Each structure stands twice: as C-alpha cells, then as structure tokens.
Amino acid sequence: MNIAFAQPWALILLLLAVLPFFTGIFRKRVSSWNRLLPASDATRWINRIIKLLGALAFTSMALGLAGMYQTEKTFTRTGTGAHIVFVLDRSASMNETFGGKVPDKDTPAKSQVARRLLAKFVDERPHDLFGVVGFSTQPFFISPLTEHKSATQAAINSLTSPGLAFTNVAKGLGMGLSYFQDQPHTGSRVIVLVSDGAATLDHRAQRVLREWFERYQVSLYWFFLRTENGLGITSEPDSPQDDNPRVMPERYLDQFFRTLPIPYHAYEVDTPESLEVAINQLDDLESLPLVYNELIPRNDLTCICFLTALFAVLILVGIKALEAK
Amino acid sequence: MKSPWLIISTALLLLLSVLMPHLPFPSKKYDYFFMIDITRSMNVEDYQNQNGDPISRLEKVKADALSAVQKLPCGSRVGLGVFTERMPTLLFTPMEVCADYPEIRESIKRIDWRMAWVADSNIIQALANTLELMHTVELNDTTLVFFTDGQEAPPINARYAPDLAELQTSEDNQPPPIKGLLVGTGDHALSRIPKYDEEGVQIGFYTAEDVPQGTTFGLPEDPSKIEGYVPRNAPWGNQSRAGNEHLSNVKEEYLKSLAEPAKLHYHHLQSASELYNALTHDDFSQRHIRQTDLSFIPAALAMFCLFLAYLPESLVLRKKGVVKSNPVQAPH
Numbered sequence: 001m002n003i004a005f006a007q008p009w010a011l012i013l014l015l016l017a018v019l020p021f022f023t024g025i026f027r028k029r030v031s032s033w034n035r036l037l038p039a040s041d042a043t044r045w046i047n048r049i050i051k052l053l054g055a056l057a058f059t060s061m062a063l064g065l066a067g068m069y070q071t072e073k074t075f076t077r078t079g080t081g082a083h084i085v086f087v088l089d090r091s092a093s094m095n096e097t098f099g100g101k102v103p104d105k106d107t108p109a110k111s112q113v114a115r116r117l118l119a120k121f122v123d124e125r126p127h128d129l130f131g132v133v134g135f136s137t138q139p140f141f142i143s144p145l146t147e148h149k150s151a152t153q154a155a156i157n158s159l160t161s162p163g164l165a166f167t168n169v170a171k172g173l174g175m176g177l178s179y180f181q182d183q184p185h186t187g188s189r190v191i192v193l194v195s196d197g198a199a200t201l202d203h204r205a206q207r208v209l210r211e212w213f214e215r216y217q218v219s220l221y222w223f224f225l226r227t228e229n230g231l232g233i234t235s236e237p238d239s240p241q242d243d244n245p246r247v248m249p250e251r252y253l254d255q256f257f258r259t260l261p262i263p264y265h266a267y268e269v270d271t272p273e274s275l276e277v278a279i280n281q282l283d284d285l286e287s288l289p290l291v292y293n294e295l296i297p298r299n300d301l302t303c304i305c306f307l308t309a310l311f312a313v314l315i316l317v318g319i320k321a322l323e324a325k
Numbered sequence: 326m327k328s329p330w331l332i333i334s335t336a337l338l339l340l341l342s343v344l345m346p347h348l349p350f351p352s353k354k355y356d357y358f359f360m361i362d363i364t365r366s367m368n369v370e371d372y373q374n375q376n377g378d379p380i381s382r383l384e385k386v387k388a389d390a391l392s393a394v395q396k397l398p399c400g401s402r403v404g405l406g407v408f409t410e411r412m413p414t415l416l417f418t419p420m421e422v423c424a425d426y427p428e429i430r431e432s433i434k435r436i437d438w439r440m441a442w443v444a445d446s447n448i449i450q451a452l453a454n455t456l457e458l459m460h461t462v463e464l465n466d467t468t469l470v471f472f473t474d475g476q477e478a479p480p481i482n483a484r485y486a487p488d489l490a491e492l493q494t495s496e497d498n499q500p501p502p503i504k505g506l507l508v509g510t511g512d513h514a515l516s517r518i519p520k521y522d523e524e525g526v527q528i529g530f531y532t533a534e535d536v537p538q539g540t541t542f543g544l545p546e547d548p549s550k551i552e553g554y555v556p557r558n559a560p561w562g563n564q565s566r567a568g569n570e571h572l573s574n575v576k577e578e579y580l581k582s583l584a585e586p587a588k589l590h591y592h593h594l595q596s597a598s599e600l601y602n603a604l605t606h607d608d609f610s611q612r613h614i615r616q617t618d619l620s621f622i623p624a625a626l627a628m629f630c631l632f633l634a635y636l637p638e639s640l641v642l643r644k645k646g647v648v649k650s651n652p653v654q655a656p657h
Contacts, residue, residue, distance in 0.1 A: 013628065016628070016632060022637075023635050023636070023637045025635060054635065057335075057631060058628070058631065061339075061624060061628045061631070064342075064621075065625060065628065134414075134416070137443070138439060139440070140416065140440040141431075141436075142416050142417060142432065143416075143432055144432070146428050148425050151417070151420050151428035151429075154417040154418045155432075157417060157462070158414070158415045158417055160415065160462045161406070161415035161458055162414075162458070164412060164414055164442050166442075302618075302621075302624075303620070306343045306620065307343055309624075310343060313335050313336045313631065314336055317332055317336050321329065323329075
C-alpha cells in the first residue's frame with residue numbers, strides 16, 4: 001500500500017481529530033449532584049465510542065481533503081511478447097505509391113500504408129515494448145523502447161511527414177541495435193526494418209553489424225516495400241556484369257543478412273495486403289516468454305475517506321437524536 | 326449552539342460530496358510542436374549551464390525546452406521535429422506531457438546535430454516548409470515553437486525568399502494561420518563555429534575561407550552596385566568578398582523580420598523560466614473542458630460544520646455576546 005497525498009498541506013486538519021476528546025456534541029446539562037449519575041462501565045464505553053467516532057469523522061475528512069491516493073504501481077508479470085524496434089526508412093522514395101506514382105486519394109503512399117499497418121500492429125500487441133528509429137542519410141532517434149502505446153503511436157506518425165534524402169541502412173540498424181544495449185534480456189528481441197530500398201554496406205559497417213546482432217541476439221525482419229517493376233530481394237541479375245552490390249543492392253543486402261548468426265526473415269511487400277500478411281507472420285513468430293511490467297494506475301481514495309466520514313457522522317446523528325431534550 | 330442541525334448538515338454535505346459527479350470545468354492547456362534547428366551553427370558554445378561551463382546552443386535549447394515541458398499543465402501536448410537545410414521532419418506528433426513524459430524526455434535528450442542529413446542552413450525556407458508541414462500532418466491548431474539562431478549558410482538572396490505573410494493568409498481563414506513562437510538562440514556577440522570530422526571529433530573552427538561570404542544564387546537585385554558585374558560571366562561580380570559569415574551570433578533583427586509577416590511571436594532564449602513565460606502566453610492557451618472533481622467543496626463545508634458542532638459552548642457564547650449570558654448567570 002503506497003499512500004500519497006495530492007495536497008499534503010491539508011493534513012494539518014488532522015489536528016482537529018483531537019477535538020472530540022476535549023469537547024462533545026452534546027449540550028452540557030446541569031445536574032443537581034454528580035453522584036446521582038454514576039458512571040457505569042457501559043456509559044464509559046459508549047462515551048469512548050462516541051469520541052472515537054468523532055475522531056474518525058475528522059480524520060477521514062482531513063485525509064479526503066488532502067487528496068489521499070494509492071500511488072501507481074508496476075507489477076512484474078510474465079507473458080509472451082517481444083522488444084521490438086522499428087527502423088523506418090524516411091528516404092524520399094517512401095512518398096511514392098507501390099506503383100511508383102504520386103499518391104492520390106485511392107492509392108496512398110508507401111509510408112502511409114506502412115504507418116497504418118504498424119499502428120494497428122502496435123495496438124494488437126499489448127505487452128510488447130516498442131521503440132522507433134528513423135533513418136535517411138543519417139539515423140535519428142525517435143522514441144525509446146517503451147510500453148506506452150500512445151508514445152509509440154505518435155512516433156510512428158512520423159511517417160506522415162515527407163521523406164528526406166538517401167537510404168543509409170547500416171546507420172539505421174546500428175541505432176536500432178543500440179536500443180538493446182542496456183535492456184535486460186527477456187522475451188524476443190526484434191528489429192523490424194521497413195525500407196523501400198537498400199544500400200551497399202562497406203566492410204566496416206558489415207563487421208560492426210554482425211558483431212552487434214550476435215552480441216544482442218536480435219532477430220531481424222526486413223519488410224522490403226518493393227516498387228512495381230523495381231528490383232527486389234529475389235531479383236536475379238540479367239548478366240554477370242550486373243551481379244554486384246552497386247546495381248543490385250537489395251540482393252546483396254539480403255545475402256549479407258542471411259550470413260548473420262540470428263533468425264532473419266525477409267518479406268518482399270508490393271501491395272498493402274502483402275504487408276499485412278508479413279506483419280501477421282511476425283505476430284505469430286515473436287512470442288517468447290517475456291517479463292513485462294504492468295502498470296496499475298493511481299487509485300483515488302478520497303471517496304472512500306468521505307464515505308467513512310459519512311458513516312461515522314450518521315451514527316453520531318443517530319446518537320444526537322437520542323439526546324435527552 | 327449544540328443543535329442537532331449542525332451535525333445533520335455535516336452528514337448531508339458529506340453525502341453530497343460522495344455522490345457528486347465530476348463536473349465539467351474549464352481549464353487551460355497548451356499544444357506545441359517544437360521544431361529544432363540542428364544545423365552546425367547550433368554547435369556554437371555561447372551559453373552557460375548552471376556550473377558556468379559553456380554549452381552549445383543546441384544543448385541549451387534541449388535543456389530549457391525540457392524544463393518548460395515539465396512545468397506544463399497535464400493535458401498539454403508536445404510534438405517534436407528537427408530541421409536542417411530547408412527541410413523539416415517530424416519525429417513524433419504531439420504526446421501528452423504527463424503520461425508520456427519519459428518518452429518526450431528521452432527523445433529530446435537524444436537530439437543531435439549529427440542527425441542532420443544535409444549540411445546547409447536555410448532558415449527562412451525551413452520556416453516556410455515547417456508551416457506547410459504542419460498543414461500536411463494536420464497540426465493546424467498546434468502552436469509552432471521554432472528554435473533557431475537565424476544563421477543562413479550560405480547567405481540567401483532575399484529576392485527568392487518565400488513570402489511568409491502569404492503562407493499565413495488563406496481565404497476564409499481555411500486553414501487558419503498557424504500560431505507560433507520564434508525562439509532566437511545564441512549570444513549577441515559573434516563566436517566561431519566549431520568544425521568536426523567524420524567521427525564527430527572537433528578539428529577546429531570554420532574560417533573565413535571555408536564558407537561563402539555572400540549569396541551567388543539567382544540574379545542580383547541591383548547589378549549596378551556590384552563591382553565587376555558581367556551579366557553572363559560574373560553576375561555577382563569578379564571580386565572576392567570579405568565577411569563574417571564564418572562567425573555566428575543570434576540574428577535577432579533578421580528573426581524578428583521573419584516573425585512579423587508570419588504573425589509569430591519572438592523570444593530570445595535566455596533562461597528556462599523566461600521561455601516558459603513566453604510559451605504560456607495567452608495567445609497559445611487553449612480552453613478545454615475538463616471533468617473536474619469538486620467533491621472537496623462540500624467536504625470542506627462538512628468539516629467546518631462538524632467543527633462548529635464540537636466547538637465548546639463557552640466559546641460560542643462568548644461570541645454571541647455577554648448580554649445574553651448574563652441573565653443565565655443571574656439566578657445563582
């Protein structure tokens with residue numbers, strides 16, 4: 001029971017609780033001789049109870065006015081879930097539709113489709129922690145790993161703002177992986193890379209990424225939003241000359257991801273429906289036992305205080321009604 | 326005074342406070358969209374932290390914005406974005422400042438000049454694009470808070486600057502103009518701009534040769550004033566120009582000249598409390614109806630009644646006057 005007060009200064013009113021021990025609610029009556037009214041055990045007890053009732057009424061009113069509440073608590077529970085970091089591509093091409101056109105009313109941009117489906121996914125996974133990273137030429141930190149869904153939703157909304165420059169996958173993944181640096185290892189750890197392009201990784205970036213993926217044991221999902229007629233992950237080169245990372249960065253990025261010592265799933269997504277299928281698969285796969293914190297919001301106790309006071313006062317009213325007139 | 330009515334009214338008032346529903350009550354809240362300049366000139370260290378150590382403009386903005394957020398009434402919301410060159414980007418749409426405070430704090434703390442995806446710094450274009458962005462992402466009712474030092478790099482040709490006044494006016498006020506505050510950051514004195522290498526290690530300061538000292542974009546307004554003007558081969562003259570563009574201070578005059586046509590407020594960032602005052606200007610507050618628990622009013626009255634009921638008779642009598650008490654005493 002963690003009790004706290006919204007207006008602690010009102011606790012000074014607790015002093016009034018001693019009042020019933022010095023004075024009463026009854027009229028003082030003149031009696032010819034005190035000995036004529038001997039105090040019996042019963043009257044002594046009744047007198048004490050009346051005083052205690054008065055003190056109880058004052059105490060609970062003071063506590064109520066001070067705004068007594070039970071502080072919010074976090075319970076550690078075990079369920080199934082994951083720590084998921086979305087690494088979102090914010091490059092300029094995300095503004096286009098899957099058909100590679102300027103979006104209109106009926107065919108939304110890739111970024112809009114991704115935003116809507118990710119937002120839905122976040123809502124459907126109550127115990128997961130989500131973090132969001134954006135990247136273009138440089139990575140940017142958007143929101144930390146958190147259980148607050150409202151914050152994650154606001155961060156995913158960043159996809160509504162127009163895309164920026166190029167696609168620098170390595171730096172985005174690097175920042176995404178850095179989220180797991182100080183996290184306890186519980187549940188699944190997932191990075192969801194949402195991009196519509198790829199880039200070549202230099203040797204240094206490859207080495208660092210390989211090391212980090214291995215150290216943090218993060219599985220990788222790549223939702224590749226393929227533009228119609230564009231190159232995809234599984235595209236075969238037409239000629240041996242084209243078989244190089246400059247011409248086919250997607251193919252080579254995919255090959256690099258396959259060599260990582262972690263679970264890796266690539267989904268080539270070219271319609272809004274196929275993105276939904278990919279997200280559902282992620283939903284099914286990532287549910288290891290997870291220790292998560294459940295937040296019990298603060299519980300206002302003022303009403304209970306006033307009820308207790310009412311109870312005490314009602315009894316006093318009853319006793320007062322019995323007072324000899 | 327020991328009448329039963331006092332204690333009965335105590336009971337009735339308590340009953341009222343238990344049964345009273347939450348009443349709609351007007352209160353103030355604020356919705357902000359913080360847009361923070363992350364161009365290089367924001368790295369100039371011309372502010373001081375509490376220990377008197379120099380901190381960069383960006384660090385100052387982050388610290389002061391955060392302490393302002395901390396003071397905002399619950400129900401207020403804050404969104405965040407950064408800009409570089411002329412392109413703003415949204416990091417997150419407004420979040421509630423009490424429930425999501427840890428996330429807001431973490432995101433503001435992690436803003437870094439190295440997030441910048443390009444290197445130029447075109448303040449007026451960025452401001453115009455931010456206003457447009459706010460319409461695109463439907464933040465029309467949100468107050469823009471635009472943090473910048475006003476350093477245009479390279480210098481702009483005023484002939485091609487966007488018309489902020491036009492951006493902020495629309496037919497029938499649909500969409501309504503965006504309210505906002507332009508926050509100038511930096512000291513009035515000129516300082517050198519730090520220069521970093523690829524790894525983020527400082528390798529000195531920008532020198533006069535590193536940066537263009539004047540604009541060479543488009544056509545000059547009045548060619549006759551330019552030395553060595555040749556319409557085709559040297560529209561900006563053939564002389565090298567000297568200037569202070571490699572040094573930076575807060576360009577207050579310039580920022581005010583941006584704020585005025587755009588109908589924004591202007592504030593020079595000095596301390597967190599002054600920033601908070603500028604932010605909570607009446608123009609930016611929104612009235613909203615909040616379900617407020619007012620049960621403390623009847624409860625307080627109830628407590629007063631019970632107090633009166635317990636008040637010793639002698640005290641009450643003294644208040645009522647000696648005249649009345651005398652006849653009672655008389656027969657003795």
